[in-house]
Amino acid sequence: MQRKPWPAWIGLACHNCFKQMDVQLFKCSGCRRISYCGRGCQNSDWKKHKDMCKALSSLEQNPFAATELISLLPTEPITDVSKLAKLALQQANVYSKYLHGPIEIENRGSWVQWEPRCIVCTRTDMVIRMEAAVKGKTVHDTMHLIPCPECKLSFCCSHAHWDIAHRLHYDPCDDLRDGRSQCYMNKLAHGQSMIGACCLDSSEGHFVWIPNRIKPGWVSLEGQSWEGEFGDFRKILEMPQSTASTFVMAAISDTLTMPMTILYALCKLSGDEWTRKQMLTVHIVGASSREFFCGRVFEEILHRTPQVKTLKIVMCGPEAPNHNTLNPEICSDCIKRGRSYVLEFIPEAYHDFVRKQGSDFKHPDLCIGFNSGANYSRVCGYTWPATFKVLVEHKIPSLITAYNRQDAEADAALLRAAGAALHPGLGPVLNPWGSLKGAPSPHNVHGFLVNSGWLAGGFK
Numbered sequence: 001m002q003r004k005p006w007p008a009w010i011g012l013a014c015h016n017c018f019k020q021m022d023v024q025l026f027k028c029s030g031c032r033r034i035s036y037c038g039r040g041c042q043n044s045d046w047k048k049h050k051d052m053c054k055a056l057s058s059l060e061q062n063p064f065a066a067t068e069l070i071s072l073l074p075t076e077p078i079t080d081v082s083k084l085a086k087l088a089l090q091q092a093n094v095y096s097k098y099l100h101g102p103i104e105i106e107n108r109g110s111w112v113q114w115e116p117r118c119i120v121c122t123r124t125d126m127v128i129r130m131e132a133a134v135k136g137k138t139v140h141d142t143m144h145l146i147p148c149p150e151c152k153l154s155f156c157c158s159h160a161h162w163d164i165a166h167r168l169h170y171d172p173c174d175d176l177r178d179g180r181s182q183c184y185m186n187k188l189a190h191g192q193s194m195i196g197a198c199c200l201d202s203s204e205g206h207f208v209w210i211p212n213r214i215k216p217g218w219v220s221l222e223g224q225s226w227e228g229e230f231g232d233f234r235k236i237l238e239m240p241q242s243t244a245s246t247f248v249m250a251a252i253s254d255t256l257t258m259p260m261t262i263l264y265a266l267c268k269l270s271g272d273e274w275t276r277k278q279m280l281t282v283h284i285v286g287a288s289s290r291e292f293f294c295g296r297v298f299e300e301i302l303h304r305t306p307q308v309k310t311l312k313i314v315m316c317g318p319e320a321p322n323h324n325t326l327n328p329e330i331c332s333d334c335i336k337r338g339r340s341y342v343l344e345f346i347p348e349a350y351h352d353f354v355r356k357q358g359s360d361f362k363h364p365d366l367c368i369g370f371n372s373g374a375n376y377s378r379v380c381g382y383t384w385p386a387t388f389k390v391l392v393e394h395k396i397p398s399l400i401t402a403y404n405r406q407d408a409e410a411d412a413a414l415l416r417a418a419g420a421a422l423h424p425g426l427g428p429v430l431n432p433w434g435s436l437k438g439a440p441s442p443h444n445v446h447g448f449l450v451n452s453g454w455l456a457g458g459f460k
């Protein structure tokens with residue numbers, strides 16, 4: 001699957017070549033959702049886009065879909081972000097119900113989610129056109145959302161709604177690090193996406209870098225933060241102190257957040273005995289391509305626990321490749337010390353994996369679910385509640401992370417419903433070791449999508 005940068009989903013970058021600078025973009029006239037930099041790009045993307053383009057246009061013409069979508073719109077503007085998120089999710093459900101056609105499954109979710117919407121009433125361009133059509137007005141191209149003049153990444157359906165949305169967009173936002181505003185984070189995320197697309201990201205869209213050193217001894221991550229690590233990273237990268245490094249550090253943190261969050265959860269749940277074990281085992285539940293392609297990054301766990309001999313990472317989930325055990329390449333220092341890293345793929349749901357093993361099941365030191373999005377499981381068809389039940393029943397030390405506050409709070413409720421007694425330090429709370437890179441959140445009209453930005457809940 002080709003990973004498209006998020007600006008390409010909202011018409012801000014060419015949907016084919018992802019260019020956004022120095023090009024004149026024009027909207028696809030069929031769906032009016034995405035943009036291209038020229039006929040060449042549109043033609044070469046058409047084979048892939050055709051089915052979805054037609055499905056979106058027929059959704060727009062469908063009177064039942066129109067009635068349902070319009071009936072979901074609030075009568076008054078809303079500033080309660082969780083209410084807005086719920087409405088956006090209900091709209092996504094209507095999309096899922098009426099989007100028919102032979103559509104490639106991987107991209108389906110992105111088409112349903114990534115659509116700019118008014119931040120206080122959830123209207124999208126398509127809904128605005130549908131409303132006009134229902135009222136018998138002629139639909140023309142000037143009927144569209146008004147972007148924020150500063151970041152151009154948040155929208156309202158009218159100037160009146162912008163007056164109401166003003167505070168939500170420009171005031172400090174409490175689900176973000178350092179209390180930044182949505183508008184500030186939009187600009188930062190946009191800059192990161194451009195740099196990411198042109199120089200930092202590796203071929204699968206992920207930038208993997210781990211500091212090439214083994215720490216002399218285990219140091220707890222409690223009370224620590226990325227800022228404390230950056231001095232080290234800069235030295236290893238031979239970057240002078242004065243280098244503008246925000247973007248580099250954000251890119252590094254985006255994958256390094258995985259081992260750091262694992263270590264942080266182990267600190268909170270299990271003291272430090274585990275740092276002296278021969279073999280440390282971590283199960284990743286609901287593992288996705290992000291984890292598969294970034295397997296190398298987990299060597300950082302070995303680099304911070306010099307007494308551990310073997311690290312075993314088991315990536316489990318329906319998206320995992322065929323059952324397979326690998327020995328990923330590790331650094332020469334780790335080899336010299338006789339250490340090893342074992343990576344195993346289990347292509348099934350975690351609860352099936354545990355049940356099938358019966359009494360042979362060996363408890364891992366930690367089970368982690370990155371950005372589970374469990375509360376969207378009804379939309380995506382995943383079975384997180386069943387997995388949560390197995391984790392609780394088997395008393396497996398576990399942590400679930402989330403993209404943002406709303407997701408974390410919803411996932412925490414699901415964990416409690418499965419019987420988990422949540423550790424007060426592990427959520428729902430901002431993750432000190434969450435990624436420093438973000439993207440606007442497609443489900444939510446407010447808030448951000450940050451890899452493991454929040455911890456939903458930890459328990460054992």
Ligand SMILES: [Zn+2]
Nearest residue numbers: 014017037041
């Ligand atoms: Zn292009």
Ligand SMILES: [Zn+2]
Nearest residue numbers: 028030031053
């Ligand atoms: Zn189209």
Ligand SMILES: [Zn+2]
Nearest residue numbers: 118121157161
């Ligand atoms: Zn509005």
Ligand SMILES: [Zn+2]
Nearest residue numbers: 148150151183
């Ligand atoms: Zn803005």
Ligand SMILES: [Zn+2]
Nearest residue numbers: 299330331334
């Ligand atoms: Zn190493």
